[in-house]
Amino acid sequence: xxxxxxxxxxxxxxxxxxxxxxxxxxxxxxxxxxxxxxxxxxxxxxxxxxxxxxxxxxxxxxxxxxxxxxxxxxxxxxxxxxxxxxxxxxxxxxxxxxxxxxxxxxxxxxxxxx
Amino acid sequence: xxxxxxxxxxxxxxxxxxxxxxxxxxxxxxxxxxxxxxxxxxxxxxxxxxxxxxxxxxxxxxxxxxxxxxxxxxxxxxxxxxxxxxxxxxxxxxxxxxxxxxxxxxxxxxxxx
Numbered sequence: 001x002x003x004x005x006x007x008x009x010x011x012x013x014x015x016x017x018x019x020x021x022x023x024x025x026x027x028x029x030x031x032x033x034x035x036x037x038x039x040x041x042x043x044x045x046x047x048x049x050x051x052x053x054x055x056x057x058x059x060x061x062x063x064x065x066x067x068x069x070x071x072x073x074x075x076x077x078x079x080x081x082x083x084x085x086x087x088x089x090x091x092x093x094x095x096x097x098x099x100x101x102x103x104x105x106x107x108x109x110x111x112x113x114x
Numbered sequence: 115x116x117x118x119x120x121x122x123x124x125x126x127x128x129x130x131x132x133x134x135x136x137x138x139x140x141x142x143x144x145x146x147x148x149x150x151x152x153x154x155x156x157x158x159x160x161x162x163x164x165x166x167x168x169x170x171x172x173x174x175x176x177x178x179x180x181x182x183x184x185x186x187x188x189x190x191x192x193x194x195x196x197x198x199x200x201x202x203x204x205x206x207x208x209x210x211x212x213x214x215x216x217x218x219x220x221x222x223x224x225x226x227x
Contacts, residue, residue, distance in 0.1 A: 032213045043118075043204055043218035044157070051213040090156055099212045100145055100169050104156040 002027045002093045006105035014113050019078040021108045023091030026072065032094040033074045034102075035065055039087045047089075050074060061085070086112045116141060120205050120219035128227055129195060135222050137188040137205030146188040147206040147216065148180060157204055163188060164210060195226045 007022040025031055032051045036044040048059025055067045065076045074091060089108045095101035118139045127133050137146065145164050149157035162170035163182040177199075179191040188205055202223055206216040 034215055036218075041202070041221070041223065043120075043220040044206075044216075045218070046215045049213075049215050094212045094214075096212050098170070099210070100162045100164055101159065102216055107154075107156050109154075 001097065002029075002031060002095050002103055004033075004091045004093045004103060004105040006089075006091050006108050008108050009106065010109045010111070012111040012113065013081045015083055016080050019076070019081045019085065019110065021076040021089050021091075021110065023074045023076065023105060024072050025074060025091075025093050027093065027096070029096045031096075033065075033067065034092040034094070035059065035063070035074075035076050036090045036092060037087050038090065044090065047076070081110075081112045083112050083114065086110055116217060118205055118207055118217050118219035120203075120222050122222060123220065124223045124225075126225045126227060127192065127195065129197075131195075132191070132193045134192065135190040135203055135205075135224075137190075137207075137219055138186055139207040139217070140186055141207060141217065142185075143207035143209055143217070144185060145208045145210045146182060147204075147208070148188070148190050149204040149206065151202045151204055151221070161190075192224075195224075197226050200224055200226045 003026045005024045034049045035047040038044045048057045050067045058064045091105040121136045148160040151157045160174045161180040166182045181189040202221045204221045205219040208216040
């Protein structure tokens, strides 16, 4: 069965410094992986997705993620944090056993200090 | 149009009331979802409709009743809810397939009093 683990529940950075949000997956198959962002009391917005094409995926708002099969990781990065990046981030895997399902990680809250 | 529209945005209801949440999308997606999200938690899957048929019910109490009248609309009928049902209810839609992302609405903030 597929699963995702977000290694940090809370990450704090200063504005202008790099962001790293960590996600490890477990899958018997080649996974489809997604990163979503959720601002307070809002819906979820897709940042980027990996679907077995290029291993380095670029997303919106300067975010990118690298799929590393050897490490079963899909970490989200951004070179320079902005105050508006403060939000909750979810790593998600598509369940190949039941293609209707998306499996969510527990989330990482990103705090950005001025 | 890449929007999923949910109404109402906020809802306060008593434990004896009956109310409905509505979700609409015009992207031609044939999979539609209801999620429940409590504060500081990830969304929990409640129901999935695939080609307008209920494909997944995650053992949700019968006081929640979903309905998919057509390929663009998804409703969630609420009856005799409990205060612990207060949460953000999110609707999502998706092209059916393992590589496809879900598009989420802004949610309905439900408070049961």
